[in-house]
Amino acid sequence: MTRDTDTAGRPPAAAPTGSPTRRRYRRQDQAGVGTYVALTITALLFLFPLYYSIVAASHTPSDLYDGQPPLFPGPGLFDNLARALDQAELFEALGRSLVVSGTVTASTVFFCTIAGFAFAKLRFTGRTALFGIALATLTIPPTLGIVPLYVVMSRLGLVNNLASVILPAAVTAFGVFFMRQYISQALPDELIEAATVDGAGLNRILFSIVLPIARPGMAVLGILSFMASWNDFLWPFIAVRNSPTIQVAVAGIGAGYTPDIAVILAGTVIATVPLIVVTAIFGRQIVGGITAGAVKS
Amino acid sequence: MSVDAPPDREAAGSRTTSPGPRQRRSLAERFAPYGYISPFFLLFGAFGLFPLAFTLWLSFFEFRLGGGDPQFLGLENYVWLFGSDAFYNALLNTLTIGLLSTVPQLCIALALAHQLNYSMRLRNFFRVSMIIPYATSLVAATLVFGSIFSNSAGGLANVLIGLVGLDPVSWTNGKWTAQFAIAVIVTWHWAGYNALIYLAGMQSIPQDLYEAAAIDGASRWHQFLHVTLPGLRPTILFTIVVSTIGATQLFTEPFLFGNGAGGGALGQYQVIAMYMYEVAFTFGRLGRASAIAMVLLVLVIALVLLNTGLARLKMRDRPIRTTPSGGAR
Incomplete structure (x- = not known):
């Protein structure tokens, strides 16, 4: 619906005639000092809360609120980190999150890639209608289904079982959409034709041609899925409260009567660092994935 | 295709x-x-x-969290809902926090995208810095901002406003102060993400249009107004739809900001998703909570239709702009 309007005018524009990349940047205006200043300030603002969580996690609560708040890390970081890990059993929570996000990522990437391949390159009855259904559900937020989902999970006896968090996230409409887009652009039809002529069956084509070619797209989808799963809060908070994932566990540190803010923030550091590392390594791919998803969606 | x-x-x-x-x-x-x-x-x-x-x-049944069989109620859950003050309060808070966060967020994103669109050194660094907040979990972001917007006079936010001569504020207690703080968290989390989406949109606007505008003597600002903005219209629409839907689903930030589904002692910042959560999992009334979810679904669909409807109308006004990519424009 909305996506159609968006798509209507644009996809060809993503690849203008001629050599797009060179043209795009050669004629572009050079950034002035103002741009650098503005972007540097923005980058600092975006990084500041992360920095501040390390600062706060290295002090005592009284350091934080009595008098001038500290702006530099103090001596207590490892102390507070150890207390956070101990109090909230964050090691276990990290392990659970790793299992959940890893499984969700593998399943999303695999199932969405094969579905995306079918929608991109194969002809079958009902293709357009089925893809339309997948597309229409993109706008429906998952929050709406949490109440009945809880009923379903408790009937299945899966509450407080990691499966209750994994199953609803095991595939996404966005993933199918993203992979369909990627495969239809990256995989030439001739390649499939040639393989068919040589007598390759569809499964052979899938594993020997499609998956290798789609790998960069799958990597981006994998990173985005991992991030989304790692950071998810509302549903895990309901479904696995007694065997919490990292976000749920960190949110729980503050639930005591006299929450120790330094320990809470030490917990946020532990919960955040893995993803910041991922972002630092795969930043460009994530940027590409976000923009590709938006432009083509 | x-x-x-x-x-x-x-x-x-x-x-x-x-x-x-x-x-x-x-x-x-x-x-x-x-x-x-x-x-x-x-x-x-x-x-x-x-x-x-x-x-x-x-949503048509009475169904308790504790167990028991669902009992048919007809429309009673909806009757209860539309007579509930807390529901209207939550709806209104969703709207105000939504406006407070969506509008600045998208304006900032647009400005950032415009800056990022220049050719520059450190391009990748700046782009990746845009997604740092997005990569940070909402739980972590909310807890950190919660300590910055601490009610005590020594909290960072209070010290900062003290620099311009304002008295310390009890952030979580006041309605607007709490909503402002929540809107700051939302804006921080999403502005860079939306900036990247706008940037992608800007880069698909043909360079010829800018050159033509420059030849006609249009200033930078006029180029932005008359070339960039119209060319970005579909992208802007997309981000508006996504962020308004996101605004109706807001939960983690207000929930953890005040540590509970009530949204402050007086429900000053209880939003609709928190109310649904409270009715379902604090009060244990799953049928009623489902009715809230249905109203929320209708709201989401209405927002999407409204946005696309508006877009169609505007598209018709300016047919040239809808295909900025078309060869000879």
């Missing part, structure tokens, strides 16, 4: 020695596409679509 692979016919034409591909393709091969899409549809149907249908059904 992709071009379909029509392997059968061409293969049959070029290779007469091999048996006709149509026959060679077994039944299993022909059903393979369904095999490829069925895991998606099975999982998505079971845990995505079915719960939605189930919500509708549940």
Whole structure:
């Protein structure tokens, strides 16, 4: 619906005639000092809360609120980190999150890639209608289904079982959409034709041609899925409260009567660092994935 | 749209020695596409679509968290809902926090994208810095901002406003101060993400349009107003739809900001998703909570239709702008 309007005018524009990349940047205006200043300030603002969580996690609560708040890390970081890990059993929570996000990522990437391949390159009855259904559900937020989902999970006896968090996230409409887009652009039809002529069956084509070619797209989808799963809060908070994932566990540190803010923030550091590392390594791919998803969606 | 692979016919034409591909393709091969899409549809149907249908059904029943069989109530849950002050309060808070966060967020994103669109050194660094907040979990972000917007006079936010001569504020207690702080968290989290989306949109605007505008003597600002903005219209619409839907689902930030589903002692910042959570999991009334979810669904659909409807109207006004990519414009 909305996506159609968006798509209507644009996809060809993503690849203008001629050599797009060179043209795009050669004629572009050079950034002035103002741009650098503005972007540097923005980058600092975006990084500041992360920095501040390390600062706060290295002090005592009284350091934080009595008098001038500290702006530099103090001596207590490892102390507070150890207390956070101990109090909230964050090691276990990290392990659970790793299992959940890893499984969700593998399943999303695999199932969405094969579905995306079918929608991109194969002809079958009902293709357009089925893809339309997948597309229409993109706008429906998952929050709406949490109440009945809880009923379903408790009937299945899966509450407080990691499966209750994994199953609803095991595939996404966005993933199918993203992979369909990627495969239809990256995989030439001739390649499939040639393989068919040589007598390759569809499964052979899938594993020997499609998956290798789609790998960069799958990597981006994998990173985005991992991030989304790692950071998810509302549903895990309901479904696995007694065997919490990292976000749920960190949110729980503050639930005591006299929450120790330094320990809470030490917990946020532990919960955040893995993803910041991922972002630092795969930043460009994530940027590409976000923009590709938006432009083509 | 992709071009379909029509392997059968061409293969049959070029290779007469091999048996006709149509026959060679077994039944299993022909059903393979369904095999490829069925895991998606099975999982998505079971845990995505079915719960939605189930919500509708549940909304007509009294169903307690503790157990027991559902009892048919007809429309009673809806009658209760529309008579509930807390519901209107939550709806209104969702709206105000939504406005406070969506509007600045998208304006900042637009400005950032405009800056990022220059050719510059450290391009990748700046782009990646845009997604740092997005990569930070909402839980972590909210807890950090919660300590910055501490009610004590020594909290960072209070010290900062003290620099311009304002008195310390009890952030979580006041309605607008709390909503402002929550809006700051939301804006921080999403502004860079939206900036990247706008940037992608800007880069698909043909350079010729800018050159033509420059030749006609348009200043930078006028180019932005008359070339960039119209060219970005579909992208802007997309981000508005996504962020308004996101605003109706807001939960983690207000929930953890005040540590509870009540949204402050007086419900000053209780939003609709928190109210749904409270009714379902604090009060244990799953039927009533389902009715709230249904109202929320109608709200989301209405927002999407409204936005697309508005876009269609505007598109019709300015037919040239809808295809900025079309060769000779």
